[in-house]
Amino acid sequence: MRSHREHLVALARPVYFSLLASVAAGLINTVWVSRLGGPAVAAVAVATTAENVLLGIALVFASGTTVLVSRARGARDPSAVRAAVRGGWALCAAVTPVVAGGGFLLREPLARLVLGGDDGPALGLAVAYFAISMPGVAVFFAQNHVDGLLKGTGDTRTPMRLALLANALILALDPLLIHLYGVPGAAACTVLCRCVALGLGLLALRRNALLKSAAEAPAVASTGAALRRTLTTGLPMSLDFTVRQAGALALVAVVARLGVTAVAAYAIAYKVLYVATMAFYAVRQAASIHTAHTLGAGRPGQRWAIGRQAVLLSGTVGLVVALLLAGAAPWIMAGFGTGPAVAAEGVLFLRCVGPYLLLTAGFIALGGVFEGGGEAPVLLRVTVLGTAVQLPLAYALSGLGLPGVCLALALSMAVQCAVVGLLLRRARRQEETGVPLARVG
Numbered sequence: 001m002r003s004h005r006e007h008l009v010a011l012a013r014p015v016y017f018s019l020l021a022s023v024a025a026g027l028i029n030t031v032w033v034s035r036l037g038g039p040a041v042a043a044v045a046v047a048t049t050a051e052n053v054l055l056g057i058a059l060v061f062a063s064g065t066t067v068l069v070s071r072a073r074g075a076r077d078p079s080a081v082r083a084a085v086r087g088g089w090a091l092c093a094a095v096t097p098v099v100a101g102g103g104f105l106l107r108e109p110l111a112r113l114v115l116g117g118d119d120g121p122a123l124g125l126a127v128a129y130f131a132i133s134m135p136g137v138a139v140f141f142a143q144n145h146v147d148g149l150l151k152g153t154g155d156t157r158t159p160m161r162l163a164l165l166a167n168a169l170i171l172a173l174d175p176l177l178i179h180l181y182g183v184p185g186a187a188a189c190t191v192l193c194r195c196v197a198l199g200l201g202l203l204a205l206r207r208n209a210l211l212k213s214a215a216e217a218p219a220v221a222s223t224g225a226a227l228r229r230t231l232t233t234g235l236p237m238s239l240d241f242t243v244r245q246a247g248a249l250a251l252v253a254v255v256a257r258l259g260v261t262a263v264a265a266y267a268i269a270y271k272v273l274y275v276a277t278m279a280f281y282a283v284r285q286a287a288s289i290h291t292a293h294t295l296g297a298g299r300p301g302q303r304w305a306i307g308r309q310a311v312l313l314s315g316t317v318g319l320v321v322a323l324l325l326a327g328a329a330p331w332i333m334a335g336f337g338t339g340p341a342v343a344a345e346g347v348l349f350l351r352c353v354g355p356y357l358l359l360t361a362g363f364i365a366l367g368g369v370f371e372g373g374g375e376a377p378v379l380l381r382v383t384v385l386g387t388a389v390q391l392p393l394a395y396a397l398s399g400l401g402l403p404g405v406c407l408a409l410a411l412s413m414a415v416q417c418a419v420v421g422l423l424l425r426r427a428r429r430q431e432e433t434g435v436p437l438a439r440v441g
Contacts (some may be wrong), residue, residue: 003309004290004302004305004306004309005309005312005313007286007290008283008286008287008290008306008309008310008313009286009313010156010286011154011156011285011286011289011290012156012279012282012283012285012286012313013156013282014156014157014159014160015151015156015159015160015281015282015285015286016278016279016282017160017163017164018147018156018159018160018163018164019278019281019282020275020278021160021163021164021166021167022163024167028167028170028171028174032174032175032178032186033178033183033186035178036178036182036183039120039121039122039125040122040125040182040183042122042126043111043122043123043125043126043128043129043183044125044129044183044186047111047126047129047130047133047187050110051140052245053242053245054099054137054140054141055144055241056238056239056241056242056245057095057099057141057238058140058141058144058145059144059234059237059238059241060091060095060230060231060234060235060237060238061088061091061092061095061141061145061148061230061231061234062088062144062145062147062148062234063148063233063234063237063238063288063371064087064088064091064148064230064231064232064233064234064235064237065084065085065087065088065145065148065149065152065230065234066148066149066151066152066285066288066289066292067152067233067234067288067289067292067371067372067374068080068083068084068087068088068152068229068230068233068292069081069084069085069088069148069149069152069153070151070152070153070154070288070289070290070292070293070296070372071292071293071295071296071372072084072296073152073153073154073210073293073296074292074293074294074295074296074297074298075296075297075298076297077296078210078213078214078216078217079214079217079218079219079220080220081210081211081214081217082214082215082217082219082220083219083220083221083225083226083229084152084226084229084230085149085211085214085215086219086223086226086227087221087223087225087226087227087228087229087230088145088148088149088230089145090223090224090226090227090230091227091230091231091234092141092142092145094227095141096137096138096141096142097138099137099141100134100135100136100137100138100141103130103134103137104130104131104134104135107127107130107131107134108123108127110130111123111126111127111130125182125183128182128183128184128187129183129184129186129187130187131184131187132184132187132188132191133187133190133191135191136187136190136191136194139191139194139195139198140194142198143162143194143197143198143201146159146162146198146201146202146204146205147159147162147201149205149211150201150204150205150208151285151289152289153208153210153211154289154293155204155208156285156286156289158201158204159201162197162200162201162204163197165196165197165200166193166194166196166197167193169192169193169196169197170189170190170193173189173192173193174186174189177189233374233376236376236377236379236380237371237376239380240367240376240379240380240383243380243383243384243387244383244387246387247386247387247390247391248270250391251390251391251394251405252266252267254391254394254395254398254405255394255398255402255405257395257398258398258401258402261341261342261345262345262401262402264342264345265333265342265343265344265345265346265348265349265402266345266346266349266402266405268333268342268346269333269346269349269350269353272325272332272350273353273357275321276317276318276321276357276361277360277364279314279317279321280314280317280318280360280361280364280365281364283310283313283314283317283364283365283368284310284314284364284365284367284368284371285368286310286368287306287307287310287365287366287367287368287369287371287372288368288369288371288372289368289372290306290372291303291306291368291369291371291372291373292372292373293372294306294372295372295373295374303369303372303373304424306369307366307369307424310365310366310368310369311361311362311365311366313365314361314362314364314365315358315361315362315365317361318357318358318360318361318362319358319361321357322353322354322355322357322358323354325350325351325353325354325357326350326351326354329346329347329350329351330343330347332346332350333346333347333350345401345402348401348402348403349402349403349405349406352402352403352406352407353406353409355406355410356406356409356410356413359410359413359414359416359417360413362417363413363416363417363420366420366424367379375427378423379420382416382419382420382423383416385415385416385419386412386413386415386416387412389411389412389415390408390409390412390413393407393408393411393412394408394409396408
């Protein structure tokens, strides 16, 4: 039997490359569109950033389904797998028309919002991009749900291959469609390539042995009940992601007090950090899948061992990245072609952010154990607390420049880690009584 660490590594590695591929799609579009001028770049950049919000919505049914399918797989209960699949698809079908249709009808107000009310040439281009990308949300949501189903069965490699395929197609077709149709061509290319990946993903679902056997199992719950269970499971995970995104956005406003140079340096450095934080989130997804499967198999005591291995794995990555950033920061900033003032600020930030990275590595990875154990609402409260602490601290310490912002990030994450540590000890005591942590207090 493989150790928990081996399971986590096997699950997390493909997830990490899938996450990298998802970020690459926006970068590829931006690179090719840059030939059309500044307004086109601005329009595509803000439009693709809006997908972060949409991803938060998709997590409701995608992550909820992953946890429920994985738990049912551990229990070897085909009927429960079938219920989880039906509930996920039902929730996806209920949410998609609202988001896709509403986004299309409100594409101009949405473009104004993301562009900060600018009525310049970028506005019309962003509206044109949304006119195609918003109906394409149906493909984006379905693709995320297919990935969630496959991950729940323990297959994280197929979603990785599909993400890499979609981005390879985008890389090949983007120049042609942008040359022919401009900014709308970038949106059309992304949607079309995702359609190809979705079609192959649906084929992979039909061939999945676990899902095939579940389709023949008797139904144990109505579609409405299954939908509600998926919503209850996935909504806290979605809100956790959304709160973190909102906190990161608000932090930009705090950094803006330090001037344009600091904002530019912070924006570049934070993109560099994505490479590390995506590794943490890959471990988190792996821990969530493995914990849910283990609990479904009737081995609740094993989640503490899974948590330890997840923290060790993610923490090791965090330590290596922190050391690399501290040593290679000047070359990293030089690679972005920034001026000397921006480069100096960015180097300072990257060299000060190490403690925050280490604490974040442990907290994010451990979050997967909470999610897989059905205790995501508890984790959401900790995230809200951390964000509430982070922003006032960052404002108070911003007088120290970007190092002060780094200190605020580290201190707020230390608070979150301390609270999670207390909750874990409390959960160990409650486990003997059989009372879930989410129901205590």
